[in-house]
Amino acid sequence: MCGIVGLLLKNASLRPRLGELMVPMMIGMTERGPDSAGLAVFTEPVAGPLHKLSLYAGAAPTDWKQLQRDLCGAIDGEHTFKVTANHAVLTTSATPEAIETWLSSHAPELTVLCVGRAIDLYKDTGAPAEVAKRYEFAQLKGTHLVGHTRMATESAVTPAHAHPFTAGQDFCLVHNGSLSNPYMVRRKLEPLDIEFETDNDTEAACRYFEWRLREGDSLRAAVHRGFEELDGFYTFLMGTDRELALVRDAFACKPAIVAETDDYVAVASEFRSLAHLPRVHDAHLFEPKPQEVYSWHI
Amino acid sequence: MREFDLASTSVRELNRYLHKDLPAVAAPKVVVTHPDGAHSIACGLDAPVDVEVHGHVGYYVAGMNKHARVAVNGNAGPGAAENMMSGFVRIRGFASTSAGASARGGCLVIEGDASLRCGISLKGADIVVGGSVGSFSAFMAQAGRMVICGGAGDALGDSLYEAVIYVRGEVKSLGADARFEPMSAEDKKAVAELLSLAGFKHDPAEFRRIASARQLYHWNAEANQEY
Amino acid sequence: MSAAESNALSAHLSLEESAGFDRKVIDYVQRAAATGLYEIRGLGAKRKVPHFDDLVFLGASLSRYPLEGYREKCTTRTVLGSRYASKPVELEIPITVAGMSFGALSANVKEALGRAASELGTSTTTGDGGMTSEERGSSKTLVYQCLPSRYGFDPDDVRRADAIEIVIGQGAKPGGGGMLLGQKVNPRVARMRTLPEGVDQRSACRHPDWTGPDDLAIKIRELREITDWEKPIYVKVGATRVFNDVKLAVHAGADVVVVDGMQGGTAATQTVFIEHVGIPTLAALRQAVDALDDLNMRGQVQLIISGGIRTGADVAKALAMGADAVSIGQGVLMALGCNSDTYVQNGQHVSAVADYSALGTAPGFCHHCHTGRCPVGVTTQDPMLEQRLQPAIGARRVRNYLKTMNMELTTIARACGKQDVHHLEREDLVALSVEAAAMARVPLAGTQWIPGMERN
Numbered sequence: 001m002c003g004i005v006g007l008l009l010k011n012a013s014l015r016p017r018l019g020e021l022m023v024p025m026m027i028g029m030t031e032r033g034p035d036s037a038g039l040a041v042f043t044e045p046v047a048g049p050l051h052k053l054s055l056y057a058g059a060a061p062t063d064w065k066q067l068q069r070d071l072c073g074a075i076d077g078e079h080t081f082k083v084t085a086n087h088a089v090l091t092t093s094a095t096p097e098a099i100e101t102w103l104s105s106h107a108p109e110l111t112v113l114c115v116g117r118a119i120d121l122y123k124d125t126g127a128p129a130e131v132a133k134r135y136e137f138a139q140l141k142g143t144h145l146v147g148h149t150r151m152a153t154e155s156a157v158t159p160a161h162a163h164p165f166t167a168g169q170d171f172c173l174v175h176n177g178s179l180s181n182p183y184m185v186r187r188k189l190e191p192l193d194i195e196f197e198t199d200n201d202t203e204a205a206c207r208y209f210e211w212r213l214r215e216g217d218s219l220r221a222a223v224h225r226g227f228e229e230l231d232g233f234y235t236f237l238m239g240t241d242r243e244l245a246l247v248r249d250a251f252a253c254k255p256a257i258v259a260e261t262d263d264y265v266a267v268a269s270e271f272r273s274l275a276h277l278p279r280v281h282d283a284h285l286f287e288p289k290p291q292e293v294y295s296w297h298i
Numbered sequence: 299m300r301e302f303d304l305a306s307t308s309v310r311e312l313n314r315y316l317h318k319d320l321p322a323v324a325a326p327k328v329v330v331t332h333p334d335g336a337h338s339i340a341c342g343l344d345a346p347v348d349v350e351v352h353g354h355v356g357y358y359v360a361g362m363n364k365h366a367r368v369a370v371n372g373n374a375g376p377g378a379a380e381n382m383m384s385g386f387v388r389i390r391g392f393a394s395t396s397a398g399a400s401a402r403g404g405c406l407v408i409e410g411d412a413s414l415r416c417g418i419s420l421k422g423a424d425i426v427v428g429g430s431v432g433s434f435s436a437f438m439a440q441a442g443r444m445v446i447c448g449g450a451g452d453a454l455g456d457s458l459y460e461a462v463i464y465v466r467g468e469v470k471s472l473g474a475d476a477r478f479e480p481m482s483a484e485d486k487k488a489v490a491e492l493l494s495l496a497g498f499k500h501d502p503a504e505f506r507r508i509a510s511a512r513q514l515y516h517w518n519a520e521a522n523q524e525y
Numbered sequence: 526m527s528a529a530e531s532n533a534l535s536a537h538l539s540l541e542e543s544a545g546f547d548r549k550v551i552d553y554v555q556r557a558a559a560t561g562l563y564e565i566r567g568l569g570a571k572r573k574v575p576h577f578d579d580l581v582f583l584g585a586s587l588s589r590y591p592l593e594g595y596r597e598k599c600t601t602r603t604v605l606g607s608r609y610a611s612k613p614v615e616l617e618i619p620i621t622v623a624g625m626s627f628g629a630l631s632a633n634v635k636e637a638l639g640r641a642a643s644e645l646g647t648s649t650t651t652g653d654g655g656m657t658s659e660e661r662g663s664s665k666t667l668v669y670q671c672l673p674s675r676y677g678f679d680p681d682d683v684r685r686a687d688a689i690e691i692v693i694g695q696g697a698k699p700g701g702g703g704m705l706l707g708q709k710v711n712p713r714v715a716r717m718r719t720l721p722e723g724v725d726q727r728s729a730c731r732h733p734d735w736t737g738p739d740d741l742a743i744k745i746r747e748l749r750e751i752t753d754w755e756k757p758i759y760v761k762v763g764a765t766r767v768f769n770d771v772k773l774a775v776h777a778g779a780d781v782v783v784v785d786g787m788q789g790g791t792a793a794t795q796t797v798f799i800e801h802v803g804i805p806t807l808a809a810l811r812q813a814v815d816a817l818d819d820l821n822m823r824g825q826v827q828l829i830i831s832g833g834i835r836t837g838a839d840v841a842k843a844l845a846m847g848a849d850a851v852s853i854g855q856g857v858l859m860a861l862g863c864n865s866d867t868y869v870q871n872g873q874h875v876s877a878v879a880d881y882s883a884l885g886t887a888p889g890f891c892h893h894c895h896t897g898r899c900p901v902g903v904t905t906q907d908p909m910l911e912q913r914l915q916p917a918i919g920a921r922r923v924r925n926y927l928k929t930m931n932m933e934l935t936t937i938a939r940a941c942g943k944q945d946v947h948h949l950e951r952e953d954l955v956a957l958s959v960e961a962a963a964m965a966r967v968p969l970a971g972t973q974w975i976p977g978m979e980r981n
Contacts (some may be wrong), residue, residue: 400678
């Protein structure tokens with residue numbers, strides 16, 4: 001049970017201010033989600049064969065410089081780390097699979113939060129304002145982002161259980177609500193060699209949709225299939241490298257509101273997270289209807 | 299007139315004033331600015347005060363209202379005027395889910411659309427919606443009247459008791475035990491009065507009446523069957 | 526084989542009952558086949574589940590020193606709602622009366638409960654259907670429930686209540702709403718609930734204006750605003766995923782969490798719900814305590830446990846396990862005469878057996894609260910039947926019952942060496958069955974073994 005925020009900047013001149021515009025949105029959702037916070041930010045994609053991996057070190061002290069030297073010695077190619085507190089974004093010319101395999105044996109204390117060309121992801125326990133400060137969210141630049149504040153329902157309060165959840169590449173999902181058949185979804189996906197990292201219901205939804213996208217469904221088709229298979233109450237906000245998508249279940253018990261201007265589209269669980277956006281009072285404000293898929297492209 | 303700017307004053311201070319410190323004059327006036335989606339603005343009022351809110355409000359604006367007139371020049375979050383007992387609440391923008399939930403008296407006017415479950419468990423209040431209402435509106439509504447100038451989503455009036463719904467536009471579907479009934483002269487008069495109270499100019503003849511078929515009142519009637 | 530031998534064999538009846546299809550199940554199947562509707566009934570689960578009976582106290586002897594039974598002080602004062610409320614509820618005993626609706630119970634019963642509770646310095650709780658003047662008038666400390674149905678919910682009653690209890694669920698039917706069959710919806714009940722007289726009333730299972738803990742936090746804030754932050758806000762849950770639910774209730778801002786186990790009563794619910802949904806009170810209590818410990822909220826947020834609490838020993842065990850107070854429904858009804866073979870009229874005991882019989886039951890077996898034909902005038906709205914329970918007599922019986930339990934509670938506490946009943950601790954208990962040891966996580970008597978826990 002949680003708060004959701006999302007922001008997509010249509011106006012390219014605002015993109016250097018993405019993080020700055022978003023931080024008050026996230027702090028506005030503190031009451032809905034005081035336990036943990038996180039966000040996935042989508043930047044201009046890295047060039048050609050490069051990929052990015054967001055890494056989380058937790059409480060373990062990490063010598064990132066040494067890690068970089070070891071990685072360069074072990075795997076051919078360029079590997080650079082951009083470190084913020086106990087997170088780092090690794091940009092690499094090697095394949096993500098090779099990096100993940102190497103990390104799992106040489107730096108098992110690290111968690112890979114996401115993989116892609118455009119996505120960076122930060123999430124941790126703590127009040128949203130603290131998490132935002134810890135990872136300098138206000139400095140983030142990019143085209144769009146998906147953020148979340150969490151009040152844990154069934155699963156534990158840990159960084160891994162915080163949202164956003166990711167699956168595949170350049171895909172993430174946040175959720176406000178509670179699924180009533182997450183284990184069934186999970187048991188459907190596990191035999192397809194889809195691995196789960198937590199027992200969180202949101203991860204089930206995230207891996208379900210990513211599986212459908214990989215199978216060739218459009219996001220819209222995947223969501224419609226989800227109406228049949230994912231039971232419970234939800235507002236989902238999803239991000240891909242090009243797109244932000246929003247959907248609510250048929251009962252629409254979990255709130256959501258959208259503000260759209262020529263400059264941006266902003267989504268939040270409640271208006272109080274949108275109140276500080278520039279010219280929000282001139283925005284087109286609306287509540288997304290149940291079982292309709294709303295999506296916006298950069 | 300007293301002004302509260304919620305950019306610098308807490309909702310707590312506003313409500314304490316409205317509950318305990320109103321001046322002893324007829325219909326004192328209070329203006330609230332910069333609500334910015336704050337919750338529980340002007341809830342639990344128990345006096346004929348006139349509250350004008352400029353901006354969008356969060357959950358439960360004018361919740362459990364008695365006697366007061368509350369107007370929101372903006373949109374309202376979930377549960378606007380929930381469990382209202384009396385008074386008059388006007389939302390000039392749209393209202394989120396469960397507007398007027400369980401309201402027992404008074405009148406709630408929503409000039410824009412109302413979201414899902416508008417008038418759920420309604421217990422005697424009047425609700426007039428200028429736009430359309432979302433699905434499951436008037437769910438289990440027990441008493442009171444709803445006038446919907448636009449259309450309605452799915453399952454309108456599901457498990458209705460004695461509340462009556464008047465709707466002008468398309469109804470996507472009726473809920474269990476709800477049915478269309480002919481408009482009587484009395485119905486038209488009621489709609490005309492409520493429209494005039496709300497300030498909407500529609501012809502009452504354009505409205506259709508929905509009430510309970512009362513088939514679920516004794517849902518275990520078949521329990522007597524023995525074979 | 527001779528004809529005589531063959532006759533002797535056939536005369537020997539085989540009466541082996543099927544364990545799967547015993548007489549109870551056969552009766553169920555045939556009833557379902559005849560009616561096409563599930564059974565609805567009152568009271569709580571009838572099946573045997575691990576319970577407080579499966580625990581015993583380790584009284585003091587040489588390693589710990591007992592207190593003298595009647596002379597040495599043992600206090601029972603209980604404060605509920607000290608977290609945020611400026612006016613917490615202060616009780617003289619940790620035994621409260623659970624929420625039971627006017628509608629399910631008669632106005633006389635509500636008055637009797639209020640009088641008894643006031644005499645002993647404890648609280649009563651309203652129930653689905655609003656606050657009656659009888660109960661407000663007689664109960665010094667009255668907890669006002671805010672339920673999904675919001676029947677009769679009135680801000681004036683919020684203002685004249687001593688605490689507000691937001692009901693998410695009930696132990697007898699977590700996930701389901703209340704029921705009141707038409708025969709109990711008399712003119713006054715109908716008026717209070719804004720319903721037509723005589724309709725079968727089904728309450729909603731979810732609140733009309735919020736869903737989930739994030740919304741609940743906002744709802745609680747609204748109630749705090751309306752009560753000017755004076756009154757404690759309780760949150761009541763039916764026991765299922767208790768560890769999570771208690772944590773979420775605390776996160777949402779509750780002052781007090783009430784956990785109602787599956788043995789908890791109801792005035793009318795589907796039998797399938799009563800017997801098959803929810804977990805036993807014993808298991809629920811331990812999970813609730815663990816949740817408060819996990820949040821380091823013991824002492825800040827109080828815990829009330831209910832669901833099949835019957836005796837002073839049950840109360841003592843609940844407190845030792847970590848509850849701050851208990852809440853009693855069915856036990857109180859039985860004190861009033863529920864399932865008794867007589868009722869008192871003009872000082873005389875009058876037999877009610879024929880009336881039980883007319884309901885197809887007998888004293889000791891009755892669960893027909895849903896019919897409104899209560900032979901002893903407790904769960905009825907019938908003007909004749911409700912006269913069978915006079916408030917003064919009912920009040921005296923309930924007072925005696927609560928007093929007895931409180932004396933038993935202090936007796937046990939003193940025997941365990943406690944000057945305050947709230948000093949009873951989990952380590953004062955051992956279990957008599959493996960199931961109870963596992964659920965309560967106390968050792969099996971005479972061992973240090975707690976199933977599922979590693980030994981140090």
